[in-house]
Amino acid sequence: MGFQEKAKRFVNNRWLVFVASMWVQSCSGIGYLYGSISPVIKSAMGYNQRQIAMLGVAKDIGDAIGFVAGSLCEVAPIWVVLFIGVLQNFFGYGLVWLTINHTLPQFPLWVLCVCIFVGTNGETYFNTGALVSGVQNFPKSRGPVVGILKGFSGLSGAILTQVYIMFNFPDEASIIFVVAVGPTIVILSLMFIIRPVGGHKQARQSDETSFFALYGVCLILAAYLLAVLILQDLVDLNQTTITFLTVGLVILVLLPIAIPIILVFSSTKPLSPTEESLLSEDQNQEQNEVILSEVEDETPSGIDSLPADEREKRISHLQARLVQAAADGAVKVKSKGPRRGDDFTLMQALVKADFLLMFFSLVLASGSGLTVIDNLGQICESLGYENPHIFVSMISIWNFLGRVGGGYFSEIIVRKYAYPRPVAMAAVQVVMACSLFYFAMSAPGAIYVVSIVMGSCYGAHWAIVPSAASELFGIKSFGSLYNFLALANPAGALIFSGFLASGIYDYEAKIQSQQTYGEALTCYGTICYSITCGILSGLCLIAVFLSMTVVYRTKRVYMQLYGTSPT
Numbered sequence: 001m002g003f004q005e006k007a008k009r010f011v012n013n014r015w016l017v018f019v020a021s022m023w024v025q026s027c028s029g030i031g032y033l034y035g036s037i038s039p040v041i042k043s044a045m046g047y048n049q050r051q052i053a054m055l056g057v058a059k060d061i062g063d064a065i066g067f068v069a070g071s072l073c074e075v076a077p078i079w080v081v082l083f084i085g086v087l088q089n090f091f092g093y094g095l096v097w098l099t100i101n102h103t104l105p106q107f108p109l110w111v112l113c114v115c116i117f118v119g120t121n122g123e124t125y126f127n128t129g130a131l132v133s134g135v136q137n138f139p140k141s142r143g144p145v146v147g148i149l150k151g152f153s154g155l156s157g158a159i160l161t162q163v164y165i166m167f168n169f170p171d172e173a174s175i176i177f178v179v180a181v182g183p184t185i186v187i188l189s190l191m192f193i194i195r196p197v198g199g200h201k202q203a204r205q206s207d208e209t210s211f212f213a214l215y216g217v218c219l220i221l222a223a224y225l226l227a228v229l230i231l232q233d234l235v236d237l238n239q240t241t242i243t244f245l246t247v248g249l250v251i252l253v254l255l256p257i258a259i260p261i262i263l264v265f266s267s268t269k270p271l272s273p274t275e276e277s278l279l280s281e282d283q284n285q286e287q288n289e290v291i292l293s294e295v296e297d298e299t300p301s302g303i304d305s306l307p308a309d310e311r312e313k314r315i316s317h318l319q320a321r322l323v324q325a326a327a328d329g330a331v332k333v334k335s336k337g338p339r340r341g342d343d344f345t346l347m348q349a350l351v352k353a354d355f356l357l358m359f360f361s362l363v364l365a366s367g368s369g370l371t372v373i374d375n376l377g378q379i380c381e382s383l384g385y386e387n388p389h390i391f392v393s394m395i396s397i398w399n400f401l402g403r404v405g406g407g408y409f410s411e412i413i414v415r416k417y418a419y420p421r422p423v424a425m426a427a428v429q430v431v432m433a434c435s436l437f438y439f440a441m442s443a444p445g446a447i448y449v450v451s452i453v454m455g456s457c458y459g460a461h462w463a464i465v466p467s468a469a470s471e472l473f474g475i476k477s478f479g480s481l482y483n484f485l486a487l488a489n490p491a492g493a494l495i496f497s498g499f500l501a502s503g504i505y506d507y508e509a510k511i512q513s514q515q516t517y518g519e520a521l522t523c524y525g526t527i528c529y530s531i532t533c534g535i536l537s538g539l540c541l542i543a544v545f546l547s548m549t550v551v552y553r554t555k556r557v558y559m560q561l562y563g564t565s566p567t
Contacts, residue, residue, distance in 0.1 A: 367492010
C-alpha cells in the first residue's frame with residue numbers, strides 16, 4: 001500500500017476523528033471556569049451574590065439549550081455546527097471581556113446575561129458535534145467514547161486555567177480573554193476533521209487495546225495536572241518553570257494522535273478472517289436489534305415470576321422465533337411506534353416514562369453538582385481561601401476522572417452483567433448525597449472532599465446518562481435527545497443556585513453586615529453554604545429513588561441488548 005493510500009486512510013480513520021474530538025472537548029468546557037470568572041465580574045461590576053447567581057443561571061441555560069445544534073447535526077455537516085459555536089463563543093465572551101476591562105461602557109446586568117448566554121451556548125455546538133460523530137463512529141463502544149469525550153470537556157477548565165497562568169497576564173480579567181480566544185483557535189483548525197466516517201465498518205480486534213491506551217493517557221494526564229496544581233500551590237514557581245509545565249501538559253493532550261498513526265501507517269496486512277467475521281457479526285447484530293424490541297411486547301406478563309433458567313430459556317426461544325420469522329418475511333416489525341432500543345425522535349421519547357425519570361433525576365443530582373461548581377469561588381472566599389483557581393482546577397480534574405471512570409465502569413456493568421446502566425447513576429448519587437451532608441456538618445477538610453467527590457460524581461452523570469439514552473432511545477436523533485437531557489443543568493441551577501444558595505448566602509451576609517456595620521456583599525464562615533448543602537443532600541437521595549425506578553423498568557431491555565443476567 002502506497003503512502004498516498006495510507007494518507008487517505010489516515011484522514012478517514014475513525015480514531016483520528018475521535019482524537020480530534022477529544023482536542024475540541026479539551027477547550028470547550030467553558031462553563032466550568034465560571035468559578036474563576038465570577039469573582040472577577042463581581043469585583044469589577046460591584047454585584048451582590050444574587051446578581052452573580054443570575055449570571056450563572058444565564059451561563060447554565062446557554063450551556064444546555066442545544067436544540068438548534070442537535071437538529072443541525074441531522075441536516076448539516078458537523079463543521080457547520082462547530083463553526084456556529086466558535087462565532088458564539090468568541091463574540092459572547094469577547095464582549096464580556098471588553099466590558100470587564102472597561103474598554104466598553106458598563107453594560108446593564110441583563111446585557112451581560114445575554115453575552116454569557118450566547119458565549120456559553122457555543123459550548124453546546126462543540127459538545128454536540130463531537131458526541132454525535134463519536135457515537136456514530138463507535139456505535140458498539142458508546143460508554144467509553146462518551147465518557148472520554150465528556151471527560152476532556154470537564155478537564156478543559158484545568159487546561160485553560162493552566163494556559164492562563166502560563167501567559168502571566170497583568171490583570172485577572174484576562175482569563176475571560178483566554179476563554180474567548182483559546183477555543184476559537186483550536187476548533188477552527190480541527191472542525192473539518194470531525195465527521196462520521198463509517199466507523200462501524202472500521203471495527204478491529206485492536207480497538208479494545210486502543211481504548212485501554214487512551215485510558216492510560218487519561219490517568220497520566222489527570223495525575224500530571226494534579227501534581228502541577230499541588231506544586232503551584234505549595235511552591236512559588238518562576239515563570240519559566242510554569243511554561244515548561246504547561247508545555248508538558250500540551251504534549252500529553254496531543255499524545256493520543258499516536259493511536260491513529262500507528263493503526264494506519266504500521267499496519268500493512270489486510271483484515272484477518274477473524275476481523276472479517278467480526279464485521280459480519282456486527283452487521284447481523286444491527287439487523288437483529290430491530291427485532292429485539294418486539295420481544296418485550298410478545299413476552300408473557302407472568303414470565304418474570306418463573307425460575308431464572310426457565311425465564312431465560314423462554315425469552316431466548318421467543319427471540320429466535322422472531323428473528324427467524326423476520327428473516328423469512330413471515331412477520332415485520334410493528335409500525336405503531338418504536339420500542340426501547342429502537343430509534344426515537346425527541347417527541348417520541350418525551351412521552352416515555354424512562355426518559356422523563358432520567359431527566360428529573362438529572363435535575364436533582366446534576367443540578368446539585370452544578371450549584372457547587374458555580375458557587376465554588378464564593379465557597380472558597382467564605383472559608384478564607386484566597387485562590388479559588390486551585391479548587392476550580394481540582395474539581396475540573398476530578399470531573400474529568402469521573403466522566404472517564406463513569407463511562408468505563410458503566411460499560412462493564414452492561415457488557416459483563418447485562419444490568420441497566422442507570423444503576424451506576426444511582427450509585428454516584430448516593431456518594432454525592434454523603435459528601436454534601438459532610439460539608440453541611442462543617443467537617444474538617446470539607447472543601448477538599450466536596451471538590452473531589454462532587455467533581456467526579458457530577459462528571460460521571462454526563463458519561464452514564466448520554467450512553468443510556470442512546471441505548472434506550474437510539475442514535476438517529478441522539479443530538480436532540482442529549483441536548484434535551486442537558487436542560488437538567490439550568491433547570492436545577494435556576495432553583496438551587498439562583499434562588500436557594502444565593503438567597504441563603506445573601507441572608508447570612510446581611511446578618512453579618514448588621515453585626516459588623518459593613519457591606520452586605522460577602523458572607524464568611526461555613527454557615528454561608530452549609531444549609532444549602534444539607535438540602536441538596538436530601539435532593540440527591542430523591543434522585544437515587546428515581547434512578548433505581550429506571551433500573552427496575554429497563555432490566556428486560558438490557559437483557560435483550562447485552563445478554564442475560566447471571567443467576
